[in-house]
Amino acid sequence: MSAEIPSTIPALEVRRRVPAPPPVVFDTWTDPELVRHWLGGSAMNVPHASIDLRVGGKYEYKLLSPEGANSRILGTFLSVQKPDQLIYTWIVENDAGRSPETTVSIEFIDLGDSTEIVIVHEGFLDVGVRAAHEEGWVGCFDAFVPLLD
């Protein structure tokens, strides 16, 4: 009876080293034409992207899946620090509805000829906050894996 479940939701963190310095990576990340070529991976098409790169500015990516389904990713920039950091809200929308708002923080760490990109995607608890009403949601995402064994 001593097993414990942690009381906080860890944010989703993804790290990748990419072969270009931060200014190039930052531009590739924020130029609408270039975003169309990498966002969503090789299978997902991005027919349109618009980016108003300033604090309070909005962005929108239109996505088209290979099955022909349309969806949109949209949000607002909360922090723009070229070429080191970006923070923006993130909502996914398709015919089925709209995801809860999450927050994406990107850091571009200078490694000389290359950059380490650190993506922290968080705010997944919002949905739980509403559900838990007065109770105050404390989560346990990282407890799922051991529980599922």
Next chain:
Amino acid sequence: MTDLGSGLIVNHMVEYSISELDTTFGALSDPTRRAVLAALSLGEATVSELAQPHEISLAAVSKHIQILERAGLVRRRKVGRTHYISLEASPMLDAFGWLAAYQDFWGESLDSLVELLERRS
């Protein structure tokens, strides 16, 4: 990730039935209920076994178990007057899958970003 998978990623990011996620998260939002689930991860237990480590009444623990049951997180098996409770993992798998869809999305996007940067250099 196959071509067919990419649409699913976005679907999961949107859909993962928000109401079910709400129920799952709501049920998980209490320390006693999380302790009950942790105990059940070690195997099936009776209601009184589950109540034992908690400084609350059997009735209170019973109520927590009912909430977990309504959320589909546990199953109940009756043998005479004894109720055995066991873990039902699928709602948590859904919640976990919802988060995993975002992980996949970023992984796929970064693969393409690396390819693009390599082509441009």
